[in-house]
Amino acid sequence: MNMKNFFKIFAPIIVVSIIFAQNQNKNVVAKVNDYNITKKELDIQVQLLIPRNFIHSNVSDEKRKELEKEALKDLINKRVLLDYAKKRGYKVSKKELKKAEKRFIKAYGNKENLKRRLKISNMSYEEFLKGLKEDLLIRKLYDKEVKKEFSEKELKEYYEKNRYKFKMPPKLKLKLIYLRNDPTDPKGRQKALKRAKEVMEKLKKGEDFSELARKYSNDMTRIKGGDMGFIHQGMLEEPIEKEAIKLKEGEISEPIETTKGFYIIKLEKKTPEKLFTFEEIKEKLKRELKAKEEKKRMEEILKRAKKESKIENYFNNR
Template sequence: MRKFVAFFMFLFCLEIVHAYQGFGWNIDPETAKKVVAQVGNKKITEMEVQRYMKVLLPMNYYHRTLTEEKKKEIRKKAIDYLVNRELLYYEAKKKGIKIPDKQIDKLIKELEEKYKSKKNLEKLLKQTGLSLEQFKEELRKRLAIDKLLKEYVSVKITDKELKEYYEKNKYKFKEPEALKLRYIYIKVDPSKPKGRQIAKERAEKAYKEIKEGKDFGDVAYRYSDDLSRIKGGELGFVHKGRFEKPVEEVIYKLKVGEVSPLIETELGFHIVKVEAKRKSRVVPFEKIKEKLKKELIEKYQKERYEALLNDAKKELKVVIFDK
């Protein structure tokens, strides 16, 4: 296990170096020092924001022009990340989390071996605006925050706890009445002078074939404009609200096996076959178990993460100067 963790951390170090590698830093020294945000006594500079924006940007964006809107979006994400990083690092130190110098030195030594020498590593870091000592501090922060999140944010939910939650909250898993349907939709093309007439004639042909006993799925594949045509018009179970009101008023009165009359709406013509009906029900635990587990873990982790940030904000003033 220790070997795995050590290997993971080595990959993490490479990730940091590679994320910054290959980008030019054509930024005025004075602009680089400009304070964009402040968390307590820690000032976040323009250089730090620019550096993390490079990490957030997909590589392919460097081969095409970014819109101003996209730049602003990425910039905001970078500032939010850097502010939260300082808040979490504060919480890590407050909770007594320390990263030994020997752990940092070991990772740096591995990187020096990767890049053949300490000089080569320092040269690479310099291209990103980082000194070796600053890079060590970056590592220390990241490792401390990772440890904080592992100890105070990570959540494990047992099957027993999951079942208890399900039993106490069954009302949340209730599904309304549903119909299993096959569907044919012929849309009206408003760009054509006789668009509605053309659509109606096509829909009438499809409906005539169904009434003559042709397979509904085959007719749907040949006539329908809905994506479900590739599955023979099969929609599976559908709850109320999926269709326009005129369609639903008809199909919820049909018996299993019945095909609706031709239904005309503003957008086009509809033919629906009811294959099965399912009454309102509570979704079985086994069916929803994995999805519920994922949702609860995400919910609890988010709550714990935000609690850490809020605790830090009670003691540290956060100011964003960037406009």
């Protein structure tokens, strides 16, 4: 679970949306230590997992079951982490809760607007504050045991040891004419070869490659005069790439045969392999290492927390 997903699950707005049912002993789907997770909580969490542009009524039973499993896992993880944080002595002061509450009130314009929004979600203001407090508690756990910042020195050391990871492979800017071999036609190869030779004769007479691509090519790039743009090495079929690498800028290949037909390519431009400098890659590297390390730490905490918890899942037995 990366931190993006972590906050997606545990950010205040979502905690608000999965506030606990009034009667927690009714329709219990799981139990974490002394806390009952209700069917109502599960249903609300499922709705949050359904993409906003997806019509709820169109969710299949199979997809619904998948979402319920994911939603219940999120809810169990949340309860496990809350108990873990409390055992470690993390607490949220009244001052901290009040400060967070004020941020929400400001975001909604005023307290009455916030209450109206909560009413739509069928929850009281007290329930909202309870959920907000729990979110702050998990945030404290994250700040103390999960969050990781990398120094400039650490980033440079990683870069130097892994320079091969920051290389951009050579790129080829190509134009293409594809003469298809129709597999349903016994004479498909002969016809494709004949057309390829016809195109080559015209090219040797100086006719425009792009115009011939528009007229003869069976590839979708014909609408752009055969322009494929920049292609990284390794993206083309081996016979085509092998010939493309040999070409100089402006040169045109002889027809290249594959099982699909014949290809004629023109090399427009070739860019050499490039090593990104540390400055060019630093911010991206920082984000990637941070996400990787924080995911690892969170997984370790969850593993420990679950060992310390009694988890009963009734939902999967239904």
